[in-house]
Amino acid sequence: MIIIITSLVITMLAGAIAACALRDLLSAAIASCLVSLAAAILFYFLQAPDVAMAEASIGAALVTAILVIAIRRTERQE
């Protein structure tokens, strides 16, 4: 259990750092999607399935889609 939670937290941290550091904005959007996905799984393991569903559907799917549409309208490189 503690191994799962630790690896999920490390994934979230790596995704967050990548989202800040990457120059390619599309990759940064995907990295922030990874943060939301790992957070959703983490919420599930912490026995909060309601929050996990909201995080997975809004954070991982819809926000990423809106970011990708916004990137398509503007520039891809920072």
Added chain:
Amino acid sequence: MRKIFSLIILIILALGVYICISEIPFGKPGTAVGNYYIEKGIEETGAVNIVTSIVLNYRGFDTLGEVTILFLASLGLGAILATVQNKTRGVITPPSLILTTACRFLFPFILMFGAYIFLHGHLTPGGGFQGGAIIASGFLLRYLGCPQKRIRQSSFVAIESLGGIAFIIIGLLGFTAGGFFLFNFLPKGVANTLLSAGIIPLIYIAIGLKVGAEMAGIIDTLIEES
């Protein structure tokens, strides 16, 4: 100079956050209200999912506020993007056969799954917001897979308004029946069955339709303008 200044501010911020967090007793029950919800929640509201009983019954007015915030966000986005002049629908590459076929088959099932989530909000994890978001992701798949089939924006607006009005009308009916807003005036029924928990399923249907239409409308606005 500037770097040193920002470093000092960062240290002050970190100290402030540390002092705030170190006061919180993690892992210990801070108040008695949580235990009250766990012990009396099912009996008082009829909803087996305690999260739902808190969100829609004990804290129902906060949920109305959340729904209003989402409505204002969607309204603001529409107002900003309505001023954009060049409305060219830019689907650059047509979707592949696999995506189109998958969209055609999966779209009704995604809608059904979203409806299931918000209809069973008082029994299983999930609720209006989650179900609405799943419905909106179904519409997103449809916009990606079948971009030539458009859904009129006015139908989204109509469903959204109907959902919001239904929420407020249910709340006002509770006001006339029981004396305060969002009073649970319907019979609570047998716990753990679909037709139980009084007004909670009705409000979740309203919220689910409203959130789904709102988020699908946001995606529709963004894709149309791009």
